[in-house]
Amino acid sequence: MSDASYKTISVKDFARKVINHEDLFIIDSRNTDDFDDWKIEGRNVEVINAPYFDLLEGIDPIQEKLPSDKEIYVICAKGGSSEFVAEQIAEAGFTDVYSIEGGMKAWSEHLEPIKVGDLKGGGSIYQFVRIGKGCLSYLVETNGEAAVIDTNRMLEPYEEMIHKLGVSLNYVLDTHLHADHISGGRKLAEIHDATYYLPPKDAGEVIFEYNPINDGDEILVGATTIKALYSPGHTIGSTSYIIDDQYLLTGDILFIDSIGRPDLAGKAEDWVGDLRTTLYERYKKLPDELTVLPAHYMTIKEMNDDGSISAKLGDLYNENHGLNISDENEFRKTVTENLPPQPNSYQDIRETNMGKVSPEEENQREMEIGPNRCAVR
Structure with a gap:
């Protein structure tokens, strides 16, 4: 050649x-x-x-x-x-x-950091777009401190941003026990001697130490408050985070053009009621002006002009079909029957995130190959 x-x-x-x-x-x-x-x-x-x-x-x-x-x-x-x-x-x-x-x-492994916005007390929030898989994770930084939420296993992009900003990583959080990708949260926390948080209702089978985060708990990152909002439905422990009273990190409960699926632990019939309560009651009480920042997106049409994935909560209540199914039986049917195939190797990924297995790096890459499938179509 x-x-x-x-x-x-x-x-x-x-x-x-x-x-x-x-x-x-x-x-x-x-x-x-x-x-x-x-x-x-x-x-x-x-x-x-x-x-x-x-x-x-x-x-x-x-x-x-x-x-x-x-x-x-x-x-x-x-x-x-x-x-x-x-x-x-x-x-x-x-x-x-x-x-x-x-x-x-x-x-599949590339993460692209995009600044989402500024925080009231100074500092910023960044979204890491995993464009080949639809995963979204976040870094919050203010007054020299930082937190990372829903970390992917590729840690270098977070390390680069932490170094570039000159901040100390104090906290690492997951919104839930992920089933479509391997969390790098514990490893990142260990590297930086940071505190790792996981919702306790998702941690029943984990075999590692973690800090539980419950409804109403608050974490102070510099001048910025991260408040936990229990929001089950995708998993029984799913927890959203309200940051700076401006941003709502919804995990895999609410997306821009869809809603979360309740079946990845085999509990669709049990969790569909929790999902509806979260979407139609818990979130409904929140301010419309909150900017929704999900943990995934389904298609490129959800991407904003700057490459970020976000929308106002009030706009989603007007435009997202999953938030506008008035009949409860129709909602139940939609989220239990209208589902895409389950993610590749999702059970192996769950067990990896529980700490039960530790696959080699190449096996982890193979486990994650494929599209995001965390949403109801």
Whole structure:
């Protein structure tokens, strides 16, 4: 292969293009089943599936679909096959061809920090967008102190932000026991000698020490107060956090365009009532002006112009279908029957987050591969 025939681009640089809503053309060279299950999405992204094995003899099967006036990006599972396909396309005369380094595995792990807003007592709140999986986590910092909520297992982006801001990490919190991704909360807390909090009703089977956080508890981060609001339904212990009386971190209870699913611990029929009470009573009592910051998003259409995922609570009560099902039986049917497939390896992920098993790093990566499936469609 000629070194100059095609170029490579990191997932970090490519993610910025997606978040900036650039016009992008992608060839995904994975098998069709994998492509249909999970792919790169963006507001101005066009992606076609062209399996690697179909292109071994050349790009004739897709040449007519390739644009001559824009850059072409190629992605595969891990970054190897995409280089071969990119080379084939470049040799056919296309000049701006890129292979995305690390493939969909690297795409799944990238976290993009975005400043959500300022806090009343100084400092800011940042949202870490895991664009390849739809996970959202948060860093709150004020007066030299910080807290991280719903940490992903990739800790480097949080470490970089902590160092950049020059703050001390005092607290790490999870909104619930996650089932779709492995929490890095305990590990991050250990590194920084920070206090780790977990809702006790989700901790019945955990085998590690933690600090329980209950309804009404308050944590002071510098000049900013984080107040716990018990909000069960996705799990029995799900707890939301009201930050600075401005932001509502809803975990996996309420999303921008959907609501949480109650079935990932096999308790859909038991927890659906809790879910309705949280959404239709507990949250309903809160100020409409609170900015909702969920732990996940479903599709790219929920992304704001700056790449963040957020909305006012009052707007969600007007626009989110899951908050406007007046008949209780219809609500129960919606959230127990209208569900996407359960997340890949969700039971193994739950046991990892309980501390019962400790998979090797590569196994953890494989467990998390795939889309976010924490919401009711």
